[in-house]
Amino acid sequence: MNPEFLPEFALLIAGVLLGGVAINRLASRRWSSAAKLAAASLALIAVAFLGGKYVHWKYSESWRLRQTMKRHTIEPSIRYQPDGKDSEAPNAMSLLLGGVRVQVVASDRFVLSVDNEPFLTLDSLTSGLLVSCDVAGSHSVPIRAPRLAARIRQNVVWYSGPGVSPMRPDRHTILVRESGKDILRIHYADPRRIEVIGQFYLSGDGESSVISFMRGLNWRGGTVPPGMGIDLRLQGKGKIDFEHNGLIQILPK
Structure with a gap:
């Protein structure tokens, strides 16, 4: 006892x-x-x-x-070593979201939201990265409504639906698969770059929706194709908000 x-x-x-x-x-x-x-x-x-x-x-x-x-924090696969040539590098962070490079001011916490409603939180600690999000599953016929596949809070899987398998393939990656298909992959490439591919479940105002970072950025307000770059560093620190009018901007904390 x-x-x-x-x-x-x-x-x-x-x-x-x-x-x-x-x-x-x-x-x-x-x-x-x-x-x-x-x-x-x-x-x-x-x-x-x-x-x-x-x-x-x-x-x-x-x-x-x-x-x-x-x-179980996610460790960076390589350590950042500044070479002294890029003075902005220590103050910048790259989030590779669905193949879209989003540059933001470096911070110990990144909150991504749609119309100010959070759907993904990345906490960067000295020991590693902590991820919190709701992962969306498939919603094909006859189920057309978005479905919650997994709930992750600070790397702890609180819920996983039928056919959903959360896993840690290595110390740098969180992976969630549904029926053999990747529906979330977050890879901590280095302390200045986090790679995110996945689809996120959002339930607000009584209506559920999906924010997809599978191939580019797709949310209920807009789309950004993979390969594009977005620089938000001039907006400072804050919540990365995907708005219904198609804009992506930083909301002050």
Whole structure:
């Protein structure tokens, strides 16, 4: 047993013992004493369960989650080594989204959104990269509506649908496949470049939609073909927002 649960275990045992005494008093028709002992027994058992659930359990789960994320961050495949020739390089970051190179100001966190509704978050820590997103699955006939295939929160897979296989082919990549087809691939090429191919599930205002980075950028407001380049560095840091009017711009935090 985890030592941190010993107080709750002691309360539980005490409650059970008091319950036994209460039953004995009840059998001997000592009603008042039996009622008091039964109430005390139930109170001790309730405190034990509540303490385990809302005090130590939360602490333990958050500790386990932090340890899991720490072990499974995505590491860059190569380390960045500035050569001193490009003064902007240390302050720039390239996001290769569906084959479209989007240049932004370097940051420890990138949030991508559609009309200010986030669908992909990339947290860059000293230990590596953490990814949070909802992955969209296929929605062919007879299912035409977008479908949630997988839910990832800081590299932890909270949900995966039928036929969906999240995997880590190497220390630098997160991959999600559906029926043998890649529906998400995020590769941490180096500390200044992150490659993203995939389709993302977004449910807002009661209507679900898909943002696709499979071949270029495709969202409900516009399209950018692969091979194009977009430079957002002059707009500074903030949320990378894909708007319904077809614009891509930085929204201040």
